[in-house]
Amino acid sequence: MLGVRRAAAALLPLRAPAAAMSSLLVSQPRYAWLRELGLQEENPGVYNGRWGGGGQVVTTYCPANNEPIASVRQASLEDYEETVKAAKEAWKVWADIPAPKRGEIVRQIGDALRQKIKVLGSLVSLEMGKIFVEGVGEVQEYVDVCDYAVGLSRMIGGPILPSERPGHALIEQWNPVGLVGIITAFNFPVAVYGWNSAIAMICGNACLWKGAPTTSLISVAVTKIIAKVLEDNKLPGAICSLVCGGADIGTAMARDERMDLLSFTGSTKVGKQVALMVQERFGRSLLELGGNNAIIVFEDADLNLVIPSALFAAVGTAGQRCTTARRLFLHESIHDEVVAKLAKAYAQVRIGDPWDSDTLYGPLHTKEAVKMFLDAIEQAKQQGGSVVYGGKVINRPGNYVEPTIVTGLPHNAPIVHTETFAPILYVLKFKEEEEVFAWNNEVKQGLSSSIFTKDLGRIFRWLGPKGSDCGIVNVNIPTSGAEIGGAFGGEKHTGGGRESGSDSWKLYMRRST
Numbered sequence: 266m267l268g269v270r271r272a273a274a275a276l277l278p279l280r281a282p283a284a285a286m287s288s289l290l291v292s293q294p295r296y297a298w299l300r301e302l303g304l305q306e307e308n309p310g311v312y313n314g315r316w317g318g319g320g321q322v323v324t325t326y327c328p329a330n331n332e333p334i335a336s337v338r339q340a341s342l343e344d345y346e347e348t349v350k351a352a353k354e355a356w357k358v359w360a361d362i363p364a365p366k367r368g369e370i371v372r373q374i375g376d377a378l379r380q381k382i383k384v385l386g387s388l389v390s391l392e393m394g395k396i397f398v399e400g401v402g403e404v405q406e407y408v409d410v411c412d413y414a415v416g417l418s419r420m421i422g423g424p425i426l427p428s429e430r431p432g433h434a435l436i437e438q439w440n441p442v443g444l445v446g447i448i449t450a451f452n453f454p455v456a457v458y459g460w461n462s463a464i465a466m467i468c469g470n471a472c473l474w475k476g477a478p479t480t481s482l483i484s485v486a487v488t489k490i491i492a493k494v495l496e497d498n499k500l501p502g503a504i505c506s507l508v509c510g511g512a513d514i515g516t517a518m519a520r521d522e523r524m525d526l527l528s529f530t531g532s533t534k535v536g537k538q539v540a541l542m543v544q545e546r547f548g549r550s551l552l553e554l555g556g557n558n559a560i561i562v563f564e565d566a567d568l569n570l571v572i573p574s575a576l577f578a579a580v581g582t583a584g585q586r587c588t589t590a591r592r593l594f595l596h597e598s599i600h601d602e603v604v605a606k607l608a609k610a611y612a613q614v615r616i617g618d619p620w621d622s623d624t625l626y627g628p629l630h631t632k633e634a635v636k637m638f639l640d641a642i643e644q645a646k647q648q649g650g651s652v653v654y655g656g657k658v659i660n661r662p663g664n665y666v667e668p669t670i671v672t673g674l675p676h677n678a679p680i681v682h683t684e685t686f687a688p689i690l691y692v693l694k695f696k697e698e699e700e701v702f703a704w705n706n707e708v709k710q711g712l713s714s715s716i717f718t719k720d721l722g723r724i725f726r727w728l729g730p731k732g733s734d735c736g737i738v739n740v741n742i743p744t745s746g747a748e749i750g751g752a753f754g755g756e757k758h759t760g761g762g763r764e765s766g767s768d769s770w771k772l773y774m775r776r777s778t
Contacts, residue, residue: 290327290391291335299335299391301384302486310337310481310509311344312488313351314502319344320510325482328394328628329618329663337481340508345517348473348506352444353523355501356471360441367467368418373494374463375411378404381490385455385483390619392482393454394628394664395582397620407459407487410749410765418467421770438777441469442549443525445773446518448539450530451630452585452686454480455487457553460753460765461528462491462505468773470526473506475518479631481509515539522546526773529553530587533684533710533758540760551772552760553753555684556712558735558744559592559705561695564599566717570741571603574717575690576610578743580668583629584688587759588713588737588745592681593692594701600694604672607692608654611668616659628664629687638666638687641680650674650691676704684710698723706734712755713747715739736763 289306290296309316310323318338325334340348359367378385386401393400423437445465449457454476462472476484488507495502508514518524519542528551529539536554543550560578562571578590595603619627629635635658642656655667668688674681681691695701705714714735716727724740726732736755737747747753752767754760763769 289324289333289335296334296391298384298387302381302388303489304335304482304486306335308335308337308482308485310485310507311340311348312492312502312505312507313348314355317344318509323478323481323509325392325479327391327663328630329391331632331663334392335482337485337509339478339481340510340514342513342517345508345510345514348503348508349444349521349523351501351503352471352473352506355503355506356441356443358501359466359471359504360469362469364418364421364467364469367469368415370494370498370500371411371418371463371466372415373498374491375408375415377490377494378408378411382408385486385490387620388483388486389455390627392480393451394619394630395585396624396627397622399582400619403453403456406456406749407463410459410463413749413766414463414467417464417770421468421774423776435778439771439774440777442773442775443470444523445470445472446521446524446527447472447474448515448518448527448529448531449474449476451477451480452582452587453530454483457530457764458484458487460749461551464765464770465526465773466504468770470773471504471506473508473518473524475508475510475514478509478511484509516542519543520546522548524548526551528762528764533760536760551762551764553587553762553764554755554758554760555710556587556589556755556759557592557682557684557708557710558588558590558713559594559715560590560744561594561701561705561714561716562596562599562603563698563716563718563720563723564596565719566599567719567741568599568603568606571717572606572610574715574743575607576614578715578745579690580611580614580626580688581745583627583666584668585630585634585686586745588747589688590715590744591684591689591691593690594676594695594704595692597694597696600692604653604670604692608670611654611670614668616665626668626688629666630664632664634687635664635666637685638689641683641685641687641689642669642671644680645671645674645678645689645691648674648678648680650678650680655688677707682708698726702727702732709758710755711735711757712759713737713739713744715742715744717741
């Protein structure tokens with residue numbers, strides 16, 4: 266009888282999905298904490314006041330073991346159309362609320378994120394692959410920018426200027442643009458949305474978010490937290506809408522004249538396509554694209570600062586930050602000493618599961634990233650480089666590669682001028698200040714840069730008009746990391762956009778004189 270039941274069961278196709286579901290991490294007791302974020306086996310990937318999604322079902326995978334976590338039903342183009350209409354209607358309500366009251370809602374969002382900071386940080390580790398402390402730190406950035414936005418909500422405004430006509434007033438009035446589309450990348454799946462949405466919201470805009478398909482669960486979890494705050498305050502949920510999707514949704518956003526501002530974070534190649542589509546309709550875009558960031562170390566530098574700074578900047582997030590140090594220029598008199606010390610420091614980096622508290626270095630995000638890493642190493646060798654540390658794939662489950670140091674290449678080698686989103690550091694020699702400042706600036710991108718020196722004159726030359734041409738210019742600290750109070754962004758092929766602090770809020774508003 267048992268054999269008959271087994272034979273009958275084998276004929277029932279309905280059992281197959283159930284079996285597949287049981288292999289998902291979200292269904293396993295070890296990952297029960299995912300339920301605290303409202304996640305399940307299949308999750309709706311569209312939110313516009315209600316949850317839904319009629320598009321393709323996409324499964325996301327854990328980079329540390331390549332096991333499936335859960336799936337998300339993405340938006341169809343019909344879902345997108347419905348969501349834009351809902352967001353436009355929600356904006357009419359939101360724009361009428363005084364800015365300080367909008368700030369109070371953003372404050373509540375920050376508090377709601379605080380309550381979930383560890384579990385959300387764990388999800389960032391699980392789905393993106395960065396180490397737990399970085400995952401929590403990323404959520405903290407969103408919390409911090411919410412706090413910043415609360416204060417800003419009482420400060421935004423324009424001046425009253427002297428009029429040349431008697432009895433007249435000359436006023437600069439700032440108003441929200443309307444609907445802000447936000448397309449974010451896999452490497453900062455929480456913080457970049459936070460930088461944009463918190464500032465956009467206090468300015469009086471509605472937001473429509475499309476996160477990276479490979480971090481869709483994070484997009485869903487964050488939106489659930491925001492949606493509850495809006496619903497508790499009896500506000501339209503579509504003020505913060507979500508459309509999970511691929512290139513079709515991104516293209517629709519870029520071409521849509523109802524998208525009053527499109528903020529795009531991603532590669533320079535895709536960013537250029539987005540910029541052209543937005544410009545074709547005379548729309549407004551905010552671009553945060555690639556970086557090929559350099560650290561310059563002069564002979565008078567404090568090497569006790571240099572070694573940990575270069576290590577953190579090159580190896581942190583497994584080389585997958587837009588601000589990762591990819592070029593290290595060393596004065597010829599200290600080159601060999603620094604390379605030896607840096608290689609020794611690399612050997613001490615603890616590699617492991619990103620959610621383990623003692624891990625300092627986790628996996629690359631995808632298998633494709635591993636291939637790009639290997640291709641770049643091969644090109645570096647072909648162009649005359651020597652691998653002095655790392656250079657190989659690590660034999661363990663997941664997308665792990667060795668953090669890598671390459672020496673011997675000329676400053677203008679093609680691979681040195683190519684941004685590879687992986688932990689490869691090209692170490693290059695220089696002799697004079699003038700040449701190395703020029704080498705810093707000769708790449709297409711202009712995001713972050715750093716020098717290590719004790720010479721005050723050199724520091725001010727570095728900060729001046731003939732110094733670094735980057736949007737972020739550092740002295741005696743690494744290229745990676747940024748404070749939310751400053752404007753974040755870069756020049757040239759980095760896109761020219763600015764997010765977060767300083768007067769970045771102006772990008773989310775329109776000015777009337």
